[in-house]
Amino acid sequence: MTRTTATVAGAVLGVSLAIAPASMNGEGPSSDVSLSFSAPARLTLHEPVSLRIGVVNNRNEPITIDLGKNFIGNSKLVLAKPDGSRVPVDPAKPDPSVAEEGFFPGPVNVEAGSVFTREVVLNKWFDFDEEGTYNLSITFVGTARSATQTAISVQRQAVGTIRVLPRDERALRQACLELARDAKSVHSAEVAMLATTKLAYMRDAVGVECLGHLVTDPAFLHVSTAVAGLVRSGSSQAREVLEQLRVHPDPERARAAANALDRLDREDARKKAK
Numbered sequence: 398m399t400r401t402t403a404t405v406a407g408a409v410l411g412v413s414l415a416i417a418p419a420s421m422n423g424e425g426p427s428s429d430v431s432l433s434f435s436a437p438a439r440l441t442l443h444e445p446v447s448l449r450i451g452v453v454n455n456r457n458e459p460i461t462i463d464l465g466k467n468f469i470g471n472s473k474l475v476l477a478k479p480d481g482s483r484v485p486v487d488p489a490k491p492d493p494s495v496a497e498e499g500f501f502p503g504p505v506n507v508e509a510g511s512v513f514t515r516e517v518v519l520n521k522w523f524d525f526d527e528e529g530t531y532n533l534s535i536t537f538v539g540t541a542r543s544a545t546q547t548a549i550s551v552q553r554q555a556v557g558t559i560r561v562l563p564r565d566e567r568a569l570r571q572a573c574l575e576l577a578r579d580a581k582s583v584h585s586a587e588v589a590m591l592a593t594t595k596l597a598y599m600r601d602a603v604g605v606e607c608l609g610h611l612v613t614d615p616a617f618l619h620v621s622t623a624v625a626g627l628v629r630s631g632s633s634q635a636r637e638v639l640e641q642l643r644v645h646p647d648p649e650r651a652r653a654a655a656n657a658l659d660r661l662d663r664e665d666a667r668k669k670a671k
Contacts, residue, residue, distance in 0.1 A: 429455040432462070432551045434472075434535050436519070442528055442564040443601035444572055446519045447591075454507040460549060463539040465489050465503040468515040471539030474522065479529025479561075486522040503539065516591055520598035531559045566603060573599070573607040581616045593619040597626025605630050609638035612654075613645060624653045628660055636661065 433451040440446065450468055454460050465471030470489035477483050507513045525531060534556045541549040579592035596604055596611070608626055611617045624642075627635040639661075642654035
């Protein structure tokens, strides 16, 4: 599946982007500090959707920009779905339906002439569960300051489109192959966690199958995130994977599977009691 992005005025998002500049202290956006957001322009149904956040500092001094909780908390998101419904999300607010894979404070120091990037998985907050065009609006509400504590104005608003195409099993299997490889990365725990999180939000039989292979692999370390993805799926296929993992020789993996199955049983009982 080919993925493309477009760049406009220092920000990127899908194939279409309109920037509505806002300012701090009445000034226009800085030309030497840029904040960008990028996402796949198109992907197949059930493929995980991520948002890359970038800060470019072309100044001759360090800057500090407060991106908020987990680097996304100071960005307010609104997704317009193909059916016309709108889903507003404030990532800074706790959501019991969203699993927390650790907390990272938001202020980021970017050295002179440097670039900072992080990637977050949008499926934590949004369901891209139907074909069509999704319009994503982002409003940044954080602050940016120079080393001398002078306020820096940055682009604050961006809107763009993400096109979800019909389900393509071949594309999903290729994505799983690449993500599974990264999920076992011994060079970067951040890369491994991001890849695992993407797989955990791939709500498709292909994703469950991939997680099933990973959780029994001794080289794979982020078992709790993968198990959370299997619980989120809740399918009979996911249950089968957890049943097999429950008798794994690694007691921690076996315990994680047993706890997950217990959670699924409680959830089933709650639904039947309604």
